Amino acid sequence: MTPPPAQSATLGANGMPVPSEEPRRPPVLSVGLLGWLRANLFSSWLNTAVTLVLAYFVISWALGLISWGVINAVWDVPGTGAQVDTSACRAIRGEGACWALIGEKYRFILFGLYPFDEQWRPALVVVIFVALYVVSAMRRFWNRWLGLVWIAALTVIGVLMWGGVFGLRFVEQERWGGLPITLILSTFGIAFAFPLSILVALGRRQTSMPAVKALCVVYIELIRGVPLISLLFMASVMFPLFLPEGMNIDKLLRAQVAIILFAAAYLAEVVRGGLQALPRGQYEAADALGLSYWQKTGFIVLPQALRLVIPPLVNTFIGMFKDTSLVLIIGIFDLLNTAKTSIIEPAWQGFGIEAYLFVSAIYFVFCFAMSKYSQDLEAEFNRHRRR
């Protein structure tokens, strides 16, 4: 037996000799703050250059924004109403924001021309809407009672807005405005457009009923081919011609109908995506069980198909929420229109940026919450696909 060669200690695992003349340098730090910075911001000279340029812009913009919005801003001006003196704001225009506008006008922007003493009512309506959204977003409450909660909440909202009962003063619809209008248009829009869209989507898949299918296809493609504005114009100038003489529907309701018809066509395409994504076997199994069409649809198809498309549905809801702002063009006082109107007085003219930033913040809170919710839901539904 020969002893193993003495040099075997300096051979690597693959039998190659390991160079041992120079001590190896320690590996580049890859953990901790320094490691993170190196990996994510300064990994190459190009990356470093990009980081430095961007950092310069971000810092200079942030400083400019702080000096405009905080340091140089005017928070309060003397006088109120028609006697307001905005010369302080005018003097600093371009260098500082005029937040005094928001302090003076926030009630008007939020609630429009609703009687000032009664504005707790639209404020409560906004709270109820938000509570309704939060409850609807929690999966724990996804059962048959949710429908009743919606009906009850919408009734309470109607009572609060109109009044005339329970000792509440009657407020005609022309005086409503601001955030409640935006929430009403989008919420009622969803509440009516969603069921309609399911019917239309089901209709579009009826191969055995060509006439119904053709009707649904024409409806969807026609509505999706034209801008919402043309439908709103139709609702505001053409709709009165459609009705028999003497019959009149107020403008808000007409705009609401246009929004429902518009949203239903888009939602129908989303629902159709879910219906198509459902494996054929589910339809065939339901048929094999001898279920009727509506039993099959209600118990087997829709619960699975709608689940598949919840994220795109929420995205469509976000789109609808933003699109309600278009009613401004036909002269309905939603949140955006009250903001636009708040700067119409000569004293406040030219401070549009401040008013629009204020309503931007409100729109952003609602849309961002919905969008985050949709992303979380999507991640949760796709959890089983992750590895």
Added chain:
Amino acid sequence: MPQDAIADPRYARAAPRRGVRLSWRDPTVRSIVWQIVIIGLVGFVVWWLVSNTMRNLEVRRIATGFGFLNREAGLPIAEAMIPYTPADTYARALLVGILNTLRVAVIGIVLSTILGTVIGIARLSQNWLLAKLAAIYVELLRDLPLLLQLLFWYALMQGLPGPRQAVNPFGSVFLSNRGIKFPWIAWEPAHTAALVALVAGTAALVLLARRFTARQMATGVRPKLWPWALALLLGLPAAVWAAMGAPFAIDAPVLRGFNFQGGATITPEFAALLLGLVLYTAAFIAEIVRAGILAVHTGQWEAAGALGLSRGEQLRLIILPQALRVIIPPMTSQYLNITKNSSLAVAIGYQDIVSIANTTLNQTGQAIEGIAIIMAVYLTISLSISLFMNWYNARIALKER
């Protein structure tokens, strides 16, 4: 199936005919009845609305028909791509509106595709700061109504100082509340001819590239394309331009009195509309591009690398063709959205088709015709974009055998 089985007379026999039983349990009868009921209901509602409309039009003595198109419009239009005066007809005014819509839509589609792609790729960047900024951009712009953004940009444009105190960022570019003024070539017929030559050269180059590809398929050798490209894209237009006398003069804006003279102008309305549309849509396109690139499996990058392709070739030959299949359908709907969203121009006073048709229907009182024109225009544009993108989608689709 064996040959003799087909000869079997039992296969030649037709399936037994089933007559229609007049029973509610027969699905055929049921579907016919339901269709008659639904079509009847819809037909009744339509008939009711149409008859009401007819009566209302009669009572209010509103004229019908498109006769008004030939009357003098008398409505001023601030920016028109074709010669137009208020003395022209409504038909021409509407044509100006359609061209204005198409102008903002086409420029918007091109710019937002570029910006959206850049931001979408930036969001996937390894640079943390760049990726975060892109993410913030997307979240912020997506979650604000487009109309709000348009009003914001328009308010910003109107907040600029007047022409005499115009902001002058560089050279002879001036920003004021009258719009953006910048120097432009004094346009001559020679420039138009050079532009036509460029288009012809591009078309010739495309044909040539196809022939070269065919030759590569046949012989395995690809002829050099770039000298041809240089000659056709640069040489040909330059030659045409030089042959026509090579006119070249810069027309720079100069402040005279209360306003600028000369130069080219982008009006505040157009600038605000384009800025709003591009920034808003780019946020959506960025998400589509990002999702498209993420949808391509990492193994494809690795396999392309294993074949010895460079990073650029991997992206161009392997990743992008696959990502495009995911990207094209949602991109189509974004292009349609830009076109439809350009109708918001009416809120900031850019005179697109909606704005001009709206003025027309207010002046003539013919609401039905006005709205029908708006809808017909948008349906035509939408269907054209859909057809083109469907054709393109079918072209790049996976060829399955």
